[in-house]
Every structure is written in structure tokens, then in C-alpha cells.
Amino acid sequence: MQECYVLQNIKLVDGNSVDIIVENKKIQNIVPAGTGSSGNVIDFKHKVIVSSGWIDMHVHAFPEFDPYGDDVDEIGYKTGVTTIVDAGSTGADQLPDLINSCKKSKTNVFAFLNISRIGLKRIDELSNLTWLDEVALKKAIAEHQEFIVGLKARISKSVVGPNGVKPLKVARKFSKDTGLPLMVHIGSGPPDINEVLDLLEKKDIITHFLNGKANNLFDKAGKPLPKLLDAIKRGVHLDVGHGNASFSFQTAEQAKAHNIHFDTISTDIYRKNRLHGPVYNMASVLTKFLYLGYPLKEVIDAVTVKAAEWLNKPELGSISPGGLANLTLFSIEDSDTKLMDSEGEERTAEQKIVVKGVVINGEYIEC
Template identity: 45%
Template structure:
């Protein structure tokens, strides 16, 4: 007998779907399943996708600048897997892990190359805080938790150090063979110089920020080097955050067929409570306003982040994969959306997560 059967759900391409789960894994996927199970979840009227993955959050409650609680940004928003993007470094990531492992939400981390993570805003202004030996030690100690590395490369973070922190991050990446996420923002480093260090698979977060040092030139076109990098496989991630998502940049990029590869929130307590982020669904709605289809936004919070971050059993509704699902409605309701620069847009469609299922456990929202 199965542990759980989810019945009568609808896929995003409007097909009926039922899923049977045992021991936290997907055992069977079909249009209809009539077998026995300990628990039946009737998903009539709901869309079912693989559990949403947020590739950029801040969820270590003991930090002062950017902090939150895993389940507040995760399961309560219909997000089954969250990746903390560099809140902590080799000196404090073990504390974070001890707390994070008790969350209902699946929590993973990108290791900040600076030892204490974002304890202060300028964690890479003093490079004595980057200790490669200890970074490698920690990565080897917590392979089930640390899935990549993070370097924040903008003026307020790096001080006078120019590209040096990025060079150090790339050296570490070569040794540990993990994904690297690079935060972009105000110069220095100038974005064209920064991009010369990036390779296929490297993740640029805050890709559609509205800052001068962003991907949009003064004529409203996407800068040539950014386009080339994108087409060569540098991964563009939204990382909305308080300051880093601009409708105009996202719209102009869409006009040139540059769609973000993944949709992430860069959520933490303040931008969750007071906006402009609020939650993952709102961030997805913003990209739908930009012109992405429902399928395109859902892929960008499931299969795409799983692939970019090396989750080999997440992101798809497939036999043998983890039994993580998000069940949601798309309702025709008016809503105002606001970007990081205060621009507002009226939309008539809302994405409303109703239930998150994590390793076969049902959490109604």
C-alpha cells in the first residue's frame, strides 16, 4: 500500500494527473490511480507541479542584516526547497545547519567565501576573511547541506578589492567542483569586466536589477557582453530582493529573448513582510506580467533550479524523484505588483499556493 495518493490534480498543460508516494519518493505517476493508500489527498481544482525551489533566500535567524526562518520563506509560501545564498561562511555555517535541519522545508546553503557570511555588508572588503582551506574543509564536512558557493561582487561588499574576491571564488570552485553564484550590483566591479570571469553554468543573481551597472545600456538594449554570456550558458537568476528587480530591464530583456533561467526571491524578513518581494508566487506573477507563460515560470522554479544546483532527484514529477509538490490555483483576480524601484503594474491573474507536500507530508497553507 502507498503512503499517499494525490488524486484529481491538473498539470500546467491541463492534463489530469495523480501521483502515488511511498517513503518520501514518487512511486507512480498516471492520469488516474485507483490503488489503496494510507492517505488520499484530493487535489480537485488545483494545479500540481514539482515542489517549488527558491534558489536565493536568506533564512538564518541568528543574522542581523538579512535573516528569516526557513518555514516562513519556504513551506508557508508553497516553496518546498530553499537555498540560502551565502548568509553564512565557514565560521558559522555549522550553527545554521543545526537549526535548518529541523525545518519542514528542505534547506540547503551556498557557502559565502567570507568566513562569517553577511555579518556586515562589506564581507569581502577584507580578504583575510577568505580562507580557502577552511572553506574546503567545511564543504567536505557538510556535503548534504552545502551545495555551492557564493560571492557578492558589488561596491558595498568588496571595498577596494576589485575582482580579487571573484578570482578567489573561481579558484575555490575549481577545487570543489560546485556551482558558483555571483551577486551583481553597483560598480566596481564594472559588469563587463566581471562577466569575463564567468563560465557556463555560473549563476548571476540579481540579473534584472535596475542599477547603472546592470545589463541594460542607456539606449534600452541589453549590453552585448551580457547577451553573449547568456547565450554561452551563463545562468541568469532573478534574485528579486529589496533592490534588485526592475520591470523595465526584465521587459527589455524579454524583447531580446533573454529570459531569466531561474526565478528566485532573495527573500528575508523585511522584504517578505513589507515588500516588494512578499513571496515566491508574487515574484512568479511579476515574470508572467513580463510575458513568461505559466509553464515558463513554473519550470523556472522547479526543473531549472534543480538542474543549475545539482539536485538530481528534485524539480520533476517523475518516478523515483523526491515526493515534493506544490499545489496551487491560478485565479482571475486583480492585483498590483511593485518592483524594487517602485514601478507598479496592474495584473488580473494571481498564483495562489494552497498546499505544499514535502517528502510525502502534506502541509496546507
Template identity: 30%
Template sequence: MRITKRLTIVALCSIAPSIAIGYAQQYDILLRGGRVIDPANGIDARRDVAVSDGRIVSIQADIPAAQARKVVDVSGLYVVPGLVDLHAHVFGYEGSLVPDETALPAGTTTIVDAGGSGWRTFDEFHRTVMAHSRTRVLALINIVGKGMVGEPYESDVADMDPARTAETILHNRDAIVGIKTAHFAKPGWDAIDRAVEAGRRASVPVMVDDKIFTNAGRTTKEELLEHLRPGDIHTHMYNDRQIELIDRFTGKVQPWMIEARRRGVLFDVGHGGGSFLWPVATRAVAQGFVPDTISTDLHQGSRDIQQSNMPNVMSKMMLLGMNFADVLVRSTVNPAKEIGRYPELGTLGVGRVADIAVLEEQSGVFAFKDSWPAKRLGTKRLECVLTIRNGKIVYERGAVPARGGDTAIYDLLLKHARIGDRGDEVDIAISGNRIVRIGRGLKAAHARVVAEAEGYTVMPATAAEGVAADLTVLDTGRAIMTIRNGKIVTDDEGLTISDATRAGPYSNFK
């Protein structure tokens, strides 16, 4: 699919009356021709979606355009339930964001602020953020009364009051959906146990962001099997500091992770700026340990570096091998269920609130960064085109410049090299152990590793597309780089472009 799709919006009230004879304009918005995917209702087909008075009122194969005041052509696009981000930061935390500026352009119609407010500060949060946001903002209230305001407050056990926390939840059921404990820097189980006690009193789940450092006196196995309840959530699942999912020596999923999932503990991505690592996620997904929910942990740092909004994190999980339907369930239905808001949220059911995301699956070569930040290249990316919240269009992507559909990814790219005694400079692309392309203007963004060879000679002179990638780079006859079987063996002059985002300090994993 090209990534230049532009929405066509027609206001039918301006069309000549003769066109609309026999039809009443009973719908406010009509999305026409999209691929509607609604896992909750088993729909995956080309359908039209009609919206009126803030609700989804009809999903049919062909709804006449004349019946709607506004028609949007979404052919070639996914029409899905508004995304639900279970872990975001819009209050209290120093990197908090404005929800309408970051959520709605990503197709996220509901966010859950994860621990920014506590029982002392929730009223302020409700007054200053929740009440004024077009995005639906819900809360996991912090077990710390002051909320997520850093040390020493987040480790103040005296401010972790299960009774006052539960009382605040019970008085604000419409806005508070659970409890968060995070960043506890002291040894022992006080923070987790008090959060769980508050959750028991209020009958809500607890989300845990914990540390497993040696001086914490806590282990993943104990936490998951002895302290958390079925329905409680461990976020940051693909990290190696908050949870021990993967055995560093064997690369296998730890047995207590499997046992915890069996007993009902839930696992959330919570990408953030420091909590998503390619080696952990790759090994886990390959063994079938996928997330229960996909969330962003979006804050100023992760927005600017990893750019980890919901479509970005969903795209990363697709890059790791999950299909779009499975990713979508974990971004809509599952989080809505975990916070007790299903089926009002997470579906496109007729009669439900009209929270809708229109997404485009783009083809090309795209860079995705983890938390180190190490880069991986993929050929598919999701991007939001249109967001409807409570029956109103709240975001529409503008026109996108045309881009080529080249999806080639190279393992190594030599830029500006001269082959033998040929006079012109060319780029040499290598995939696996073969030279796959020789030409000018090959894109460095399509390569995992780039070597700048301007002014140097590449031998043998017979190098050509399709032959083995056994090359030597010469500087006036002296070998400065050797490539054997497609791999760099020596690089005496440092021709490989230094870029920390291309690799990562993976030596701590087998």
C-alpha cells in the same frame, strides 16, 4: 478560474468497509483531478498523483480513491514539483527569515541560503537551522569566513580563504551546493576571484552579487567574460546597480550579456527588496532575455513590502509575457540542475521524493511591486494551496472568501464626480483614449492612476461610455483638471492621488 477553490480532503479509513472491498490502501496521499505539470517528464495533463513512504509512487489518469488513506481533490488546480528557491536568506543576514514560516506556505520545498554562513559559521548554521527545518535547506557558502554579517567583515579579503572554503564544502557535500560572494565594497576583483578559486577546488558553482559603481573598478563585461566560468550564476539580473543588462540610452540588451550566456554563465532573478526593476525586466524580457532561474532573495524587507515569495515572482514574470510552463521550468528543473540536485529535485518522477506544490491561478486585478516600489497591475496571480514535503502535507490554505471575477484595468479613474448638472456622483473609468465605464463603486485598486473628484463637475455633460476621453474637471466654473485623449494634461489642484507605488523614478532610463 475563481480564486475561492477549497480543498476537499477525505480520510478513507473512516469510510464504510464495503466501499473499500477489493482494494488495499497502499497510498498515504492521493491528489485527484489536478492538472499535473512536470516539465522534466513532459507531462501536462489531468492526472492523479499517489504518494507513499515519502515518495511519488504513481501518476495515472484515474487512481481509485479507495486505494489511499487520504484523498485530496485538487481539480482545477496545478500540481507541480515542489518549488526550488535558489536565493533565500535564513541565517547570518540581518533580515533572515524562518524557512518553515515563509517557504512552505509558498509551495517552496527547497531553499538555498545564499551566503549567510561562511566556513567559520557553517556548523552553527547546520546545527541551528538546517537540522530543525521541515523545508529542505541547502547552502551557498560565503567566501567570507564569517558569512553575511555586514561591513567591514564582508570586505575583509584576509577572511576570504579559498582553501578553507573548499574544504568545508568537501566535508558537507550533502548540504553545501555552491559559493556566494556579495556586497564587496572595495575596488578590484579579490572577492570574485577568490570565490571562483574556491569553486574550482570544490567543483561547485559560484553565485555573484556584485556592484558596478564607478569606484568599484569593475565592469559587467569584465566580470562575465573574464572572471566567471560556465555554470557560475549572476543573481539580481533585473537590477541596474549589480549588473548592466540594459543600455540606458538605447534600451537594448548589452552585447556582453548575450556573449556571457552563450559561454554558459547563468542569470538568476534574485528579486529581493532592491533588485527587480520594471524598466529593466520589461525591456529584457521583450528582447527574449529571460532568466535561467527564478528566485526570491526573500528577507524581512522584501517579504513585507514587495511580498516577493516564489508564486509572487513567478506571477511577475508571467505579467511580463512568459507562460506558466516556462516560468515553472525556471522554478524547479533549472535551479535543481544548477545545484547538482536534479533529477532528485525539480520533478514529479515516479520514485522521486514527494515534494509537491499545488498552485491556483487566480483571476482578478492584482498589484505587483518592484523594488522602488513601483506598482503594475495584472489579471493573473499564482497562489499556493497545498504543500507536500517528503510525503507529508506541511501546508494547507484555509477557506478563501468569494471574490468577483472582474479583471478590468483602467488607465485613469475619476472618483465621485458629477457629470454636467446631474445630481448623483459617479466614477468615470478611462482606458486608452475612451471612457469605458461610468458607475458607482468602481475599484480604485483596478486603476493605474486615481483622481479624487468629489464635489467637482465633469464636462461635457454628454460624457458617456464609449466616447472619447476629452474631459474637463471644474470647480465652480474654473477648470482645475483637463484630460485630453485619455491623458491628464493639467492638474492644478493635485486631484491625482499621490502614491509612489503607482509610478517610479524611471527618468534614469530612456
């Protein structure tokens, strides 16, 4: 691709068409549709939508780990996602290995540091409290502060073992000592979900908030728990984190009925659920929220504006002249599409989101 090119007659999420001129990897200008003529012109004929580059706040991108691992670009730009955030695949012991593996990739990468120094080397990484090594954690943060955006704690029965809510209390201390917010995975209890909610503060993230497990955020009648409402008022952030076992259509419909909206939509993608479902890719997950009746703008804001705001990197969530060009190009196509949640429930959508390409750090790539 030339140093200067034009994405011509391309639609914004609001439906208006523009030309976007990219020069020297940056957005040089945004002009009325059909008027851009610098360099190579790629005419999308008003059939393709552009947003700022999609951000996936919850992925597993350390290829060495199985089952919770994958290659960065396979879950990044090749699926329309220009920035991924690894959600605690590695702790202090192997964070440098994750960083080194990312250097070979085109996709932009940040990470939550697992509070357990062993990370997902074992999937009961919080069952032994000696693995919650504060010295090692602080050393990793000091050495890689530009890469780390927060701390990850997986607080469910299979991970914490007999320790209940104790690892989250340790995580809370780590958070206060380092100034880094928590991303907290919720799932089967114990600990009880109310114990978890009590410990969350402003800017902490609940991921998997639409899971269908018995220990979830909604009561038997489908109403949000009072402590969830209190957490939202405190500024706790709600993230989807679809994954193999953490998204239920029924729970999502309960949330929407009670006006409990997502802040960010993420995939919790890794090799297994990318290849075999039910995740597949970000476009498939976003399609589920279109199916649920959310407006396109709210869906796309959840993987652009809202994610960029949480990361304190607003430039990643906007299309504006002067910034490094990271864009996602996609269409909304009429097609009966089978969708499956993590409970095995199937629904049929009449429309689907299809990725057409990306601009990744200034480079245009068709998908």
C-alpha cells in the same frame, strides 16, 4: 496524514488532470483522473495545479542575521517552496550554525558558501581580503560537502569597498581549486559589470540579473551588453534574485524584448522583504513573470526543472513514480493584484498565483 493517500483530480501544468498516489512518502503511481482509490482521497476537482516542489535558488535562511536572515520554514514550505538554497548567508565561520538551525525544519535546504569566512555578519564582507581565507573555506567544504552546492560572492560597491574586482578573482581561484561554481551577486559599481562578466564561466550564476541599477547588464538603449551575450554563450546561468533592490519591471521588459530569458527565478527573500515586500513570497514573484507575458510552463520550469538541473538533482524537478514526494499545489486566480518592483514601480496584474499546499518529503500540508 495516512501512509497512503491520493491527490485526486489534480491538474498538471500542461492542463491534463491525473491522480497522484503517495505511499510511504514516495510517489507510488500516477493514474488517470478519478481512478486512484488507495488510502485517503483528497479531491481537488480539477481546480488545483500540481508541479514538482518549488526550488528557491536564492534565499537568506540564517535566522540570527539581521537584516539578511529568516526562519527556514517561514520562507520554505509555508510559502509553497519545498527546497531552498541559502545564498551565502554564512561563510566558513558559521556554516555549522546554519546547518544546525536547518535540522529543526521540514524544508529541504542546501547552501552556497560565502567566500568570506564571516559571511553576512557584516554587509561589507569582501572589503577586507584577509577574510577570504582559503584554508577555512576548504575545511568547511570538506566537512559539509553534501550541503554546499557552490560559492557565493557579492560583487558590488558596498560589499567590496576599495577592492574592486579583486574578491571575484580570488573567488575564481577558490572555484577552480574546489570544483564548485560561483553565484555572483551584481549591483552598483565599481567594479564595472564588464569586469565581472569577463571572469564568469560555464555554470556560474549571475543573480540579480534584472536589477535596475546604473551598472546593470543592459545599455542605455535597453540592449544587452555584448559581454552578457558572450557569457550566456559560455553557459553562464541567469537567476532573478528579486530582493529589496534587485528587480526592475523596466529591465525585465528590456530583457524579454531582446529574448534574454531567465534560467531560474528566485526571491532573495528574508524577514524584512517577506513581511513588508516587495517580495512577500515565491508566488508573488512568479506572478510578476506571468504578468510580463511568460507562459506558465516556462515560469514553473524555472523553479522546478531548471533549478533541479543546476543542482544536479533532477529528481527534485520531476513528478515520477518511485521518487520521494515533493510537490507544490497552486491555482491561477483571476484577481486585480498590485505588484511592486524593487524600484517602487507598481503594476496591476489580472491574475495571480496562489499556493494551496505542499507535499514535503511525503507529508501533505495545506497552505
